[in-house]
Amino acid sequence: MMIHRRLDTLGWRMTLYSLAAIGCAAAIVFAGYVGARMLLWFHPPLPEPALYISIIRWCVNNIGFGPVMIICFIPLYVLFLHRFSRPLLRQMRQLSNGMSMVADGNTSHRLPVSSGDELGRLSSQLNHMLDQLNQAMNEERTALQSQNHLITGVSHDLRTPLTSIIGFLGYVESDRYRDEIELRHYVHIAYEKSLTMQKLLEDLLDYTRITYHAQPLQSTSLNLVQLLEQLAEECVPMLEQAGMEYRLTSTDSLIRVSGNGDELVRLFENLFSNAVRYGSCGYWLDIQLQQHHDQVIIRCINYGQPIPPEELPYLFDRFYRADAARSSYSNGSGLGLAIVKSIAERHHGSVSVQSNAAQTCFEVILPAS
Structure with missing residues (x-):
């Protein structure tokens, strides 16, 4: 493999093409030399020999076999070298044409990679550069939108x-x-x-x-059970005003995550307030914690009106509000659940929602520490 990689270079390709051209030209010249010798051998001197015999004899007597062979060898070598170099020349033309198309703004064009030498690696690197450029342009376009x-x-x-x-x-x-x-x-x-x-x-x-990460994430190790217990107690007045109570269950008394306490508090505050806003008719707010291997799973469950299935994929979009029946409970900003999603992803986690006639469950998954 290492030898093949060393041989698969532009310099070695040109060397091989040259050696092949030399071999082919030399073979033809040698065959011509042998043929001329045999013709002279089988055609003794005559008063009026054939024209080609006369030409051969004149070249041998006035120029010599050596110079004639060199004169014939040079154009044959150039001809065979050009013939053998056609794939390389074609590859260079494709590279040149492709770069011209890219220069004209066609960033979707891709250069063919037909070899592993410097030209092939250059084409591959240019394709990778174009992929990154298109990705950057798409990200910029998405950010602008x-x-x-x-x-x-x-x-x-x-x-x-x-x-x-x-x-x-x-x-x-x-x-x-x-x-x-x-x-x-x-x-x-x-x-x-x-x-x-x-x-x-x-x-x-x-x-x-x-x-948009205006500030870097400052993480500390947090006992999520204790954090949610304290936060749930702080939400008791809001729950009582809505005629609700909370139930907090955990598989362990100590479940640790690494994150920013203020941001995680904001995440669960938004989930709790959303549950109160839309689930007050269900009386209970259930908060469930469990650690599964290297993940911490937190579920916030309310028993209010279900969310229509067609709206579930859009709940975490900015300024999205549910249907009029659910939205009538509050004039929310439409950013609460978008903030929840951003905080979860900023902590290398995720958030999802499932809703049916029995319950609506928001599930947050965070890495355990």
């Missing part, structure tokens, strides 16, 4: 509460209210809408910071 969608989504979601705020403050500014009770009502609505805008902006900042 994502940025445009983000701007469009933010603009759309900010416009509705902002329009309400401007409208009700316009009533106050122009004294278009009957009494102080109506004035307070208008101010209260404007205040509630401003809180909605504040929540949306906070979610948006968190999403961009987490998704």
